[in-house]
């Protein structure tokens with residue numbers, strides 16, 4: 166399956182990078198064979214993003230060497246990396262939303278902007294690679310998957326032979342992820358090289374040729390996927406055998422905590438996304454909400470959490486609700502504020518009088534320790550934490566407010582971007598909240614995660630909710646609307 170040649174496309178030797186007193190990389194190494202897809206794994210904060218930024222010339226290492234296609238390079242900026250044939254697609258996109266696809270691709274190029282030439286370039290890349298994009302489309306109007314395609318096209322238009330992608334599937338739906346990974350495989354089979362940062366061990370096993378695992382800034386292992394198993398990779402990531410799966414089954418649920426009847430919710434653009442949803446959730450149960458992207462689950466969860474108002478129908482919900490939103494940057498964190506200030510946001514609306522900063526600082530330090538958030542301390546900015554550790558902070562804040570969890574806890578993709586250990590820890594916290602009497606509603610794009618967590622499952626399709634047995638096939642059918650009542654659907658479309 167590989168078109169490897171025995172040459173190396175990219176080599177990082179003994180790379181060390183410190184941020185103040187924190188050591189993000191401590192002599193890490195990475196050897197990427199030309200013509201292979203190389204997965205980089207590691208728990209949150211292991212140094213994956215930092216190592217990729219070094220390889221792309223965004224960060225200068227304190228020590229270590231970089232070789233591109235066998236030649237030692239001093240990369241002082243991304244422009245140097247691009248000139249050496251290395252491209253990178255970041256976790257958070259770098260496109261300019263108000264500009265067209267062609268303008269975005271031309272940005273950073275040399276000379277005057279020539280619209281016709283830029284459009285021709287986009288079309289040429291599309292023809293060569295199969296990554297179709299309309300050169301005249303405004304970048305901000307594209308969906309997430311198309312914006313990501315634009316990032317890739319930008320790199321390829323600059324003749325990248327080695328493409329680095331930092332957790333590209335974290336923002337995609339399962340179908341989009343499969344499509345991207347399939348495309349990357351073809352790209353590699355055509356003789357290019359891909360470095361893929363991911364938390365999904367299964368994706369690494371299915372699509373990569375080689376794997377490098379980072380742990381606490383060092384290279385913990387490098388191996389071919391032919392010799393790897395999921396358990397072996399998990400052990401390398403964690404530094405110990407993975408914990409056994411938690412036992413299932415809860416006590417009988419209690420009283421109804423939240424109830425929606427015929428609920429309708431309109432999104433920010435005025436489109437009705439929840440179209441007559443009826444459901445209830447009880448104390449002491451985890452209700453799993455299964456849905457494919459855009460089925461209305463995002464708006465329903467926000468309404469349940471009290472973050473958005475319903476346009477029709479009734480909704481009974483407790484005043485206090487915990488919310489773990491999908492987009493932590495937009496909805497959960499002030500990136501330039503300290504961790505203590507971010508913890509202080511919880512319940513800020515209900516607080517009267519002076520903010521007890523000293524107590525909040527102590528509480529934040531306690532949360533960091535209890536939830537294994539890797540950070541230098543409560544005064545660090547949220548921005549300086551790795552993506553996974555930011556998410557752990559949000560979860561800690563929402564779940565550990567006091568000894569008692571909120572009566573209702575709503576979570577949307579709570580483990581997105583989290584490593585194996587942190588994922589297991591969040592699952593355990595959600596179960597603990599349930600066992601302490603909270604009503605928990607969880608949606609995950611990963612159906613297996615919904616099924617693993619939920620005591621009861623409902624599926625959402627076309628803005629409506631149906632009860633389904635917790636059986637993979639039945640849930641899958643309901644999510645795709647295969648069992649939906651065609652009469653109802655037609656009536657609603659009118």
Ligand SMILES: Nc1ncnc2c1ncn2[C@@H]1O[C@H](COP(=O)(O)OP(=O)(O)OP(=O)(O)O)[C@@H](O)[C@H]1O
Nearest residue numbers: 184189209210211212213214215549550551552553
């Ligand atoms: N600009 C920065 N300032 C201070 N510390 C930083 C900075 N960038 C990264 N770090 C620290 O370096 C360490 C490695 O972070 P990095 O983002 O490389 O991890 P990662 O393996 O990509 O994690 P994740 O899977 O959570 O994205 C973390 O402890 C992080 O807090």
